[in-house]
Amino acid sequence: MNAIEVRELRKEFKSYSSRAGLAGAFRDLFTRNYKILAAVDGISFEVKKGEMVGYIGENGAGKSTTIKMLTGILTPSAGEVVVNGMNPHKERERFVRTIGVVFGQRSQLWWDIAVQESFRLLKKVYNIPDEQYEPHIKEIIETLDLEPLLDKPVRKLSLGQRMRCELAAALIHNPPLLFLDEPTIGLDVLVKLKIREFLKRINERFNTTILLTTHDLSDIEALCERVIMLDEGKIIYDGSLADLKGNWGKGKEIQFQFDEVVSKTSLVEKTEGLGFPIEWKQGDQENVWAAIVSQEEAVSQIISLIASHFKLSDMRINEVSTEEIIRNIYEEGVFYGK
Template identity: 75%
Template sequence: MSNAIEVKELRKEFKSYSSRSGLKGAFRDLFTRNYKVIPAVEDISFTVRQGEMVGYIGENGAGKSTTIKMLTGILTPTSGLVQANGMNPHKEREKFVQTIGVVFGQRSQLWWDIAVQESFRLLKKVYRVSDEDYNEHMNHVIESLDIGPLLDKPVRKLSLGQRMRCELAAALLHNPPLLFLDEPTIGLDVLVKLKIRNFLKEINEKYNTTILLTTHDLSDIEALCERVVMLDEGKIIYDGKLAELRSNWGEGKQIEFQFSNQVDDQQLDPLVKELDVFWTKGDRHNVWVANVPHEEEVISELIGRVVAAHKITDIKIHEISTEEIIRNIYEEGVIHGKIR
């Protein structure tokens, strides 16, 4: 199977300028300015096979969007090699953009004051899509995303969820083999997210569309991607299967206790001595979560100790979430640019 994306030693640096203080400093800034070079992406390498759906994740400022912009030809790399769909994105941009679709959650490619279908017609001419191909493909897209009732409405009158479904349809109007999604479900409700996820799975299966997805909503990653590439401070710290990440870092369970009375960690810590358990405060009143190893004896012992010492109104046992795993990795697992 051929590679849709090939990245080798990719680097992007930005100059950060600083102003000198005072009138004299302002005058000097007219002729020479102080700056420092900040690497946003540092010599990363990875490949994505045709038809693969890959989650590209990291904290704010890790370099995700910068990478996407280089892969789509918006930014020129400082150094390194980029190839997508067999082309250099920033050197062959006019030809390259005919073969990709892009959705930025914070930006729109639709015209604000005209009807959605008019935007689609304009994009149809931009991408030189024939009437036959447009009707066959877009009828399916419009039906799958349930945007038929929205086609006559101006974009400015759409809700966020409605607009994002239309944005996704616009990105797929020319049925590109490669799709970049940068925070496509930001701020959307659960039903809209499910509709978009199901649609992405469908086009991946039907057209073998390659999808590179960046998002802070890890439920999107879990629903769509078997593989994740994780960034930290511009460097790749993990590239592999999500299942392996969970098996290596997700051993254990979380036991959620809801206490009838107010408790604190000073009261709870003595109950977990020698059990290798640590507590975190829950997001509800009088709720504490115990993170425990995946051992039945420890779980039984902990529940017995807590119930004997405090009045409990509810107990829930959860597998450790992917979000918790990722948080643990960033807080304690990054060593010299790689995770343990």
């Protein structure tokens, strides 16, 4: 049995618009202008037990709306959802015992009481026996380094500390399925690494299925072999991250650091006669530019030409990043019409 099965899922919302002026406001009292917007537009996919899947897309693509339907918070306008063998919004009480959810923007902990008291309350909510709760929460606390935080009220925790506690709270009942919606938003590198390692560990040990929604593609690369890409409520890619890179990430990024500030215009003028497309992208400094090319044989020619016309202080060659690949997919719409 799959952990998640979605068939032609659709969620529509009414969007109201106000008329201008006093007369318009008066008319709005009696009749409202509105249009139907499809936040999720007929998507279908399956997630196997034990999979770690990245669910990605731009703001407004429909990611969070999908997660809310999969967790039973929202009722679909049409389509079928089966999660852990149940209908999330019809079998709500039984269903919520089989999932864990972490929303980066919302808390499931009680704001004014100590973290450990929130854990104990959740233990009662899920009716977890002591012999099961004690060893499991102890391991979570040790792995996420929560011991110094247990006596603190949640409102006194930093964002990184709170997110670690949120993750622990979502896993108190050891659910077979975990939904993570922007779990590392605003966190520093060390906290992100700690959370990633913990997620890998629970996936390997308990075969926990994880659906991860995030804008931080380094999370996806570190955890997920499969990605589902959403745009305007539709799935535009569902497959392995390796295939995505292999099919649309061909080419190199050649980063040049110049001794002085160089304009994009001068770089284009010097390289336009080479006969192959080059995309120039400025780096984090005024004197750093990157040339992105699709042909491997172009690399040596560009390096030779640039070095002969400009003074360089540094240079490196990188594979085109996942972030760059996905940005190009959205900008160029390479999947549309396929």
